[in-house]
Amino acid sequence: MSKGWxxxxxxxxxxxxxxxxxxxxxxxFVLIARVDPIQTYANxxxxxxxxxxxxxxxxxxxxxxxxxxxxxxxxxxxxLYGAKGHKLALVLERATPLILTALxxxxxxxxxxxSIGMDGQFVLGAVAAVFLGFWIPDxxxxxxxxxxxxxxxxxxxxxxxxIMPVICLGAAMIVxxxxxxxxxxxxxxxxxxxxxxxxxxxxxxxxxxxxxxNFPLRADMNSLARTxxxxxxxxxxxxxxxxxxxxxxxxxxxxxxxLIIAIAxxxxxxxxxxxxxxxxxxRMTRGSRLFARFGGIPSERAALRAMLISGALSGxxxxxQILGVERxxxxxxxxxxxxxxxxLVAILAKESVFGIILVAAFFAGLDNGSxxxxxxxxxxxxxxxxxAFIILFNxxxxxxxxxxxRIRTRLRPPAPTVEAQPGxxx
Amino acid sequence: xTDFLNIRGHRIQTGLMITGIIIAVALLVTLPIxxxxxxxxxxxxxxxxxxxALIASRAGVLNLAIEGKxxxxxxxxxxxxxxxxxxxxVGVIAATLAGGGLGLIFAVLYLRIRVNLIVLALAVNLFVxxxxxxxxxxxxxxxxxxxxxxxxxxxxxxLPIIQSIPFxxxxxxxxxxxxxxxWITVAAVWVLLFRTQFxxxxxxxxxxxxxxxxxxxxxxxxxxxxLTLSGMLAGLAGSFLSMGVLSQFVENMxxxxxxxxxxxxxxxxxxxVAAFFTALFFGLSEAASIHLQTTTELPPDLLLAMPQLxxxxxLVLVALxxxxxxxxxRRNFASQFGQxxxxxR
Numbered sequence: 001m002s003k004g005w006x007x008x009x010x011x012x013x014x015x016x017x018x019x020x021x022x023x024x025x026x027x028x029f030v031l032i033a034r035v036d037p038i039q040t041y042a043n044x045x046x047x048x049x050x051x052x053x054x055x056x057x058x059x060x061x062x063x064x065x066x067x068x069x070x071x072x073x074x075x076x077x078x079x080l081y082g083a084k085g086h087k088l089a090l091v092l093e094r095a096t097p098l099i100l101t102a103l104x105x106x107x108x109x110x111x112x113x114x115s116i117g118m119d120g121q122f123v124l125g126a127v128a129a130v131f132l133g134f135w136i137p138d139x140x141x142x143x144x145x146x147x148x149x150x151x152x153x154x155x156x157x158x159x160x161x162x163i164m165p166v167i168c169l170g171a172a173m174i175v176x177x178x179x180x181x182x183x184x185x186x187x188x189x190x191x192x193x194x195x196x197x198x199x200x201x202x203x204x205x206x207x208x209x210x211x212x213x214n215f216p217l218r219a220d221m222n223s224l225a226r227t228x229x230x231x232x233x234x235x236x237x238x239x240x241x242x243x244x245x246x247x248x249x250x251x252x253x254x255x256x257x258x259l260i261i262a263i264a265x266x267x268x269x270x271x272x273x274x275x276x277x278x279x280x281x282x283r284m285t286r287g288s289r290l291f292a293r294f295g296g297i298p299s300e301r302a303a304l305r306a307m308l309i310s311g312a313l314s315g316x317x318x319x320x321q322i323l324g325v326e327r328x329x330x331x332x333x334x335x336x337x338x339x340x341x342x343x344l345v346a347i348l349a350k351e352s353v354f355g356i357i358l359v360a361a362f363f364a365g366l367d368n369g370s371x372x373x374x375x376x377x378x379x380x381x382x383x384x385x386x387x388a389f390i391i392l393f394n395x396x397x398x399x400x401x402x403x404x405x406r407i408r409t410r411l412r413p414p415a416p417t418v419e420a421q422p423g424x425x426x
Numbered sequence: 427x428t429d430f431l432n433i434r435g436h437r438i439q440t441g442l443m444i445t446g447i448i449i450a451v452a453l454l455v456t457l458p459i460x461x462x463x464x465x466x467x468x469x470x471x472x473x474x475x476x477x478x479a480l481i482a483s484r485a486g487v488l489n490l491a492i493e494g495k496x497x498x499x500x501x502x503x504x505x506x507x508x509x510x511x512x513x514x515x516v517g518v519i520a521a522t523l524a525g526g527g528l529g530l531i532f533a534v535l536y537l538r539i540r541v542n543l544i545v546l547a548l549a550v551n552l553f554v555x556x557x558x559x560x561x562x563x564x565x566x567x568x569x570x571x572x573x574x575x576x577x578x579x580x581x582x583x584x585l586p587i588i589q590s591i592p593f594x595x596x597x598x599x600x601x602x603x604x605x606x607x608x609w610i611t612v613a614a615v616w617v618l619l620f621r622t623q624f625x626x627x628x629x630x631x632x633x634x635x636x637x638x639x640x641x642x643x644x645x646x647x648x649x650x651x652x653l654t655l656s657g658m659l660a661g662l663a664g665s666f667l668s669m670g671v672l673s674q675f676v677e678n679m680x681x682x683x684x685x686x687x688x689x690x691x692x693x694x695x696x697x698x699v700a701a702f703f704t705a706l707f708f709g710l711s712e713a714a715s716i717h718l719q720t721t722t723e724l725p726p727d728l729l730l731a732m733p734q735l736x737x738x739x740x741l742v743l744v745a746l747x748x749x750x751x752x753x754x755x756r757r758n759f760a761s762q763f764g765q766x767x768x769x770x771r
Contacts, residue, residue, distance in 0.1 A: 029557070033564040114544060190745035195490070195544065196692070197741055199685050203734045211727035344552070347545055379563040384556030392549040395541040 014397050015348055015359070015390075022390035029385055033378055040378060048369025049091060052084040082249025087368065089240075089253030093325065094364035095357075096255065097122070099262040100317035101342025102360055103269045104310040106351040108180075110273055111306030112286035113187060117198030118314040118339030120205030121179050125172035125315030127209055129322040130329050131217065132168045133230030149231065157233060164234035169261075169319040176315020177308045179205065184307025188300045194307075206334040213331055225331040236324040258320035263357070265313060270353040272309070282306045314339060341367075344387060348394055363387065453710070459596055461717050462710075467601065469709025470670065471496065471680075473608040474663035475687025476694065476701040477615050478656040483696050484619060485652030486632040490547035491532055492660045493684025494554035499525045499664025501558040504572060504675040505565075512576035514673065518604065518665045525661015526654050528554075533653035537646050551684075559677050573674035580604065580669055604666040609702075611659065616698040628652055660684070686737055693740045695747075704740075711736045 023041065030037040046054035051063060063078045079088065101118040108115040137149070137160065146152045152160075183201055186192035219228040238256035239245075273279040284292040285299040285306075292299040317338065326333065345363055349355030370383030454462065475492055482489035499521035507517030532550060535541045562568045580602035589599040619625040630638040631648045639645050667683070668675050686708060694700035715729040 029560060032561075116548075186742065186745070190742065190749065192741050192745045193692070196685065196689060197738065199682070200689070200734050200738050200741070203682050204731055204738070207727045207731040207734065211725050214727065215725055344548070347548075379560045381556040381560040381563075384552060385560060388549045388553035388556065391545060391552070392535075392541065395545040395549065396535075396539055399539045399541075 011350065011352070012355070014400070015350070015355070015394055017400075018348070018390050018394035018396075019362070021393040022386050025389050025393075026382065026386045029382060030378065035378055040373065040382075044366070044369040044373055044382075046369070047087065047372035048365030048367075049087055051078050051081045051086050054078065054087075080249070082247065082251075084248065085252035086249045087365070089250045089255055090368050091361050091364045092259055093238075093253045093255040094368055095360040096258045096262045096324070097317040097321045097338045098342055098345055098360040098364055099357055100265060100313050100320065101339045102345035102349065102356045103265055103342075103353070104313035104317070105343045105346035106349075106353070106356060107269060107273070107282075107306050107313065108310040109346060109351050110279075110286055111282035111303045112289065113184065113303055113307055113310075114195050115180065115183055115198045115307060115310060116195060116340065116343045117180055117183055117201050117311070118317075118342045119334075119337065120198070120202040120339070121176035121311045121314035122318040122321075122339040123209045123334040124179050124205050125176040125318030126322045126326075126329060126333065127212060127217075127318075128175040128315070129168040129172040129234075129319035130227050130230055132171050133164070133234040133323065134228045136167060137164065137231035137233055149233075160231075160233035164231070165236055165257075165323055168230075168234050168323055169316055172315040172319030172322075173312040174315070176313070176318065177311040180307045180311020180314065181304070184304045184311075187307075188304050202339070209329070209334045210331070213329055213333075217329075219328075227329045229328040230323065234323055235327065236320065238324060254325045256324045258324040261316070261320060265316065266353050266357060269313070273353075278302065278305060314342070317342070344391055347391060454597075461713055462597060463600075464716070465710040465713035466597070466706070467605065467671070467709070468712045469706045470605050470608045470666050471663040471683050472687050472690055472705035472708045473702055474604075474611060474659050474666070475684055476690035476705050477608075477611050477698065478659035478663065479688045479691035480694070480696045480698060480701055481615060481619075481628070481652050481659070482656040483691060484632045485628045485649050486635055487536070487649055487653060488543065489532075489653065489656050490544060490688065491528075491550040492656070492687055493680055493682070494547075494551035495525045495528050495532075495657050495660035496664035496667070496684045496687075497551075497558060497678070497680045498528055498554045499661030500668035500679055501554075501561075501664075501675055502661070503665035504577065504668045504673070505561075507577055507669065507673075508572075508574055512574070512578050514578055514580045514669045515603075517669055518580070518662065521661045521665035521669075522658045523661070525664065526658035529654045529657020529660070530650065532657065533650040536653075537649055555678055558675070562675070562677070570677045571674060572676075573672075577669075577673040579671070579673045602670055604662065604670055607662070608666075612698050612702045619698065624648075660687075663687070682734075686733065689737045689740055693744050695744075708733055708736065 027037040027041075030040045042056050045057065045060060050060050053065070054060065054063060059078060061078055063076055063081060064073055065076050065081065065083070066073050079086075082089075101122060104118050104121070105116070140156075140160065141147075141149060141152065144152070144156060146156070149157075179201065180198075183192075183194050183197045186197055187194040213227055214225045217227045218225050220226070236257045238250075238254040239247075240250040240253060240255075242256065244250045271279075273283065281292070281297045281299070281302040282305065284295065284297050285302045289299045289303075292302070321338070322329065341363060342360075345356055345359045349359040366383050366386060370378075370380040370386075373380060373382060475496060478492055478495070479489055502524040503514075503517035503521035505517075506520035507514050510516040528550070532546065535546055536543055559570075562570075562572050566572055582600050582602055583606065585599040589595045591598075617625075619629060627638070627643050627648050628651075630641075630643060631645050635645055638648075663683075664680065667679055687705075690704045690708060691701050694704045711733045715732040718724055719726050719729050
């Protein structure tokens, strides 16, 4: 095994062990709720990652299915068995914004900025996308003299289908970057602790969005305040309504172009961080701001740039969540916590881009699964408890590492001494 | 500007203090008494929380888990009081102990197991936020809110002599025990930090860990003590939220107050008395937003943003203050050093 691979394996082993340890410790809470832990976890993973009809751990891999017409029983490979929809498609739907917010956190962390403002940037990006998503088409229809969007000329609607998502997502990114830039500017120029300032900015964003939804942007007198839905031309059509509408695996999940954008963003972030000068500068800045500056690196600019990119990614996540999934903002959207989950994903994945995609998918499944546990008398907060323990165990890395090295050195046979008699032991 | 500050520093300080007192008196006279009373009440969790943040920072640990410890205190207070037949005092004591316990666990994880401080704090906050709701449902079957008719609130205590003073009486008297405790805590923390040997050790550890270690101070022990005490105060602050006014536990009822408490302590430069007045200001801004909500037509979300905006402004002011202080120090050092250099020549 080459050295690089061994390194990767070693890096991956700690999060995996942390996940196992987190699940094991959380069984205490399942037992307190007086429920069978094994069945609970089976349900959790089935609801999170399994096909429809899954009921045990084994079903995650293979499942016996009865054909409805002939009654014949056959064994299928579960991850690809998509009748009535597969939970993995829901994982992809949920993971899309998580990947983006986690990338956002990773970019900020990699510049030494411990920003956790992803929640605020996410909701503000979402508001920008939803507002432009119905406002611009209104203006265009008005200018073109189209009374009913259904009767719009083909050419106009084609052009709008092409540009509207770009405008909305672009605006969401700008808004996110601006909001993150406030914290970045305060940190760089005035040395205001970015952790605390982003927490406050998050709270402010949540209140601002609550106000906007309840007052200026409120669409109707629905008991739950909500905005208008975005125009169809701004909609990022999910796979199950578009190109893959015949594949049952995707049915029920609103995963779409957003996922492709998220993966592309991941590749872009990887390239930026590890293959570009700017990325090198900001990683140097993380190591030591003064050292970087003495090395001729404009560390303040690098840190600020990282914050702007981070904000743009979070804003993009919010925009995609609106254009691809929600299509309107309903009261309570701001409290979804997707931004904060992104921070946790980035921490657990140690800011590695590939790790972020995997961990985001894992968290998404855990989240979806624990929501559905609620029918089985287990509060969905079990998911949060498991995640807290996983984060904690993952952070104990140094402790485990040093102990493992100690045990290893103790177990290693002592070097042969002069007194040792060769041949005596054989 | 720095020269100006340098020469007239003392006079400016006095001037600012007098301005502050004038503003405070003006507020006292013009604002309705109910508003002032509710702001003192609302300031209590900030006072206790900022003391918790301050002790930890003085010992060199940025305690970002105050939010979680407060929430745990709020939860334990209600649960234990309920199990003890509705006696609020038992709940308050239990909350303080539970906060201390969590602080101790936090300290051990940070100091012995070397978990990253910020990640640890995030994990603790996440755990408490989820575990409280989890237990609420599994143990009591309550969704979001837990209240029981058997739960009593802490009685109001009327101070015997002060009560009869014409204007200050209603302002200083008629609160529950935790409010008075919070005032006593401020004095106690001040005495502990600045008038005892142990407090000197705490400050030494916070100033320079290595130096403190070389003169024989047990750094780990000091930090564990500080974090435990900090947890106890945060737990007490949380118990005020749940038992002080309404005697119920609501999901995520701290709602960011722990973070505001940290800002209060930062704003006050980790000084107890200054933190007390800053906390009063935050209590006032929260009370004002509630007051305006009932008396005006302004949208509630924007009014609730008032304390947050105040916090953000406070952060910027803190930063400017630190910057000015640094500049001043540098100027002083330069002028002094220059003089010595001239003397040498």
